Each structure stands twice: as C-alpha cells, then as structure tokens.
Amino acid sequence: MAKNVQSKPNYGIDAPGLLRFFFISGAVALAIFLVVLFSSVLGQIPKIIVVTLLGIAVTYLLGMGCFMLYGSKVMKLKDRDKLLNLVQWSGSELVLDVGCGRGLMLVGAAKHLTSGKAIGIDLWSQQDQANNSSAAALSNAAIEGVTECVEIKTADMRQLPFSENYFDVVLSSWTVHNLEAKIDREKALSEIIRVLKPNGTVVLVDIEHQDEYAKYFELHGMTNIQFYNNPIRDVILKALTFGSFAPSAVLACKAA
Numbered sequence: 001m002a003k004n005v006q007s008k009p010n011y012g013i014d015a016p017g018l019l020r021f022f023f024i025s026g027a028v029a030l031a032i033f034l035v036v037l038f039s040s041v042l043g044q045i046p047k048i049i050v051v052t053l054l055g056i057a058v059t060y061l062l063g064m065g066c067f068m069l070y071g072s073k074v075m076k077l078k079d080r081d082k083l084l085n086l087v088q089w090s091g092s093e094l095v096l097d098v099g100c101g102r103g104l105m106l107v108g109a110a111k112h113l114t115s116g117k118a119i120g121i122d123l124w125s126q127q128d129q130a131n132n133s134s135a136a137a138l139s140n141a142a143i144e145g146v147t148e149c150v151e152i153k154t155a156d157m158r159q160l161p162f163s164e165n166y167f168d169v170v171l172s173s174w175t176v177h178n179l180e181a182k183i184d185r186e187k188a189l190s191e192i193i194r195v196l197k198p199n200g201t202v203v204l205v206d207i208e209h210q211d212e213y214a215k216y217f218e219l220h221g222m223t224n225i226q227f228y229n230n231p232i233r234d235v236i237l238k239a240l241t242f243g244s245f246a247p248s249a250v251l252a253c254k255a256a
C-alpha cells in the first residue's frame, strides 16, 4: 500500500479567491481578445482600439494572478530566510508569529531555536490563505522537524493573549494588511509593541502599508527602524500592480 507521507512543507496560497478571480477573468478576457482579433465584425480602427484595451486587460489580470502565485510559492519563502537571518539568534528566544497561517515564519524561526519556543497565533481565515488551519501549521512543523519548539493558539492580532514584555522576537508575514481599517492595523501594531520585551526585535513583512507601520513604530518609541526591501523589485511590482503588491519588511527594536 502506498504511504501517504507528505515530505515537503506546504505553506499554502494566499488570497485564493482573488487569485481565482484574476485567472478566470484573465482567461475570459483572453478568449474575447482572440475572438475580436480574428473576426472581421469591427472596422479597422475600432478593432485596433478594442484589441489594445483587451490586450491590456489580459496582461494585467493574468500578470496579477502570476505575481500572486509566485509571491505565495517562491518570493515569500526566499524573503523569509533572508529576513530571519537578520535576527541575532541565541536559540533561547521566545518568538511570536502574528497571523502564522500554515506556519511559514513560525517554522522558519523554530529552526533557529534550541531551548526557545515559537508561538503562532491566527484566526484561520480561509479567504486569506487556502486550507488555513492550526493542523496545517503543525503538520509543516512536523515535516520540518521542529514540533518540539512550536505552539499554536487561536487568537486575534488586535488582542494578543500574552502579558506585556513577553517575547524576544515578534514576526508577522503578509498579515496586518488584512485588517482593512487603519485603526485596526494600529491596534495590532500596539499589541505587537506591548508583548515585545525591551530590546526585542520585530520583523513585519507585508505587501502594503509599510510606511504606515514604520511611522507608527517611530511614534511609539521603537528604535532602529529599518526597511528591508529589494528596491528594483519594489519599483517594478508597485508600477505593474498600481501599488497594491510590493512585499517588503519593516524591522524595529523596542527601546530598553
């Protein structure tokens, strides 16, 4: 009998509904584009205009779908390893992953620990990540061999169930932007600062609002605020996606 053992971690696909929308509407636009291109119903000038507009729509829709898929499956994993290498690990840290989903940052951080612990919190939104669950995060932790130092809790990032000054490192990846209202995002940031120990480090990677996060950290006494991005990739992605998709990180420390 074949063994059903998953040997590679699966960190999932973000915003699966939006991804489906881009690919389905892109395919429909492509079909209409081809019909118009090879039909002789329209006169030459109207045909050029319609074909050009449809060509732009097809490129945008399928391009966005591809960016999102590449972001979830490739870009995010590469960025995770680079970002986690910026933290000065001793191995004994208490780490929080805010909105851990299927455990990308959580498991990555756990690999740096010896006696420490990585705790992930999430509300398991299926809209934000496909097949999102604590079981999926724990399964990825098991595949990566870090079950012993990983713990999962169900909690809202606007109300973290931890006392103040608790964590040495707080991580969050592609999560805070899911709070649509600025006041909610600020609540999440204030919770991150509250649970972080003095001298603790936060690494907040997201696809938008990074300036807002940095400003909030500065206003609330955080130090060593740094942006971590790939400037060329940033400019290209912002231009191609009208500013809606440009993953980069904000790093900051809580004052001693």
Ligand SMILES: C[S@@+](CC[C@H](N)C(=O)[O-])C[C@H]1O[C@@H](n2cnc3c(N)ncnc32)[C@H](O)[C@@H]1O
Pocket: 011, 014, 015, 076, 098, 099, 100, 101, 102, 103, 104, 105, 121, 122, 123, 124, 125, 126, 128, 129, 132, 155, 156, 157, 158, 172, 173, 174, 175, 178, 179
């Ligand atoms: C795009 S996914 C990213 C998951 C994971 N950090 C990663 O990078 O793969 C966003 C995550 O935020 C979680 N989330 C959304 N709103 C939340 C909230 N208010 N509190 C906690 N988690 C939340 C979702 O359930 C989802 O797991």
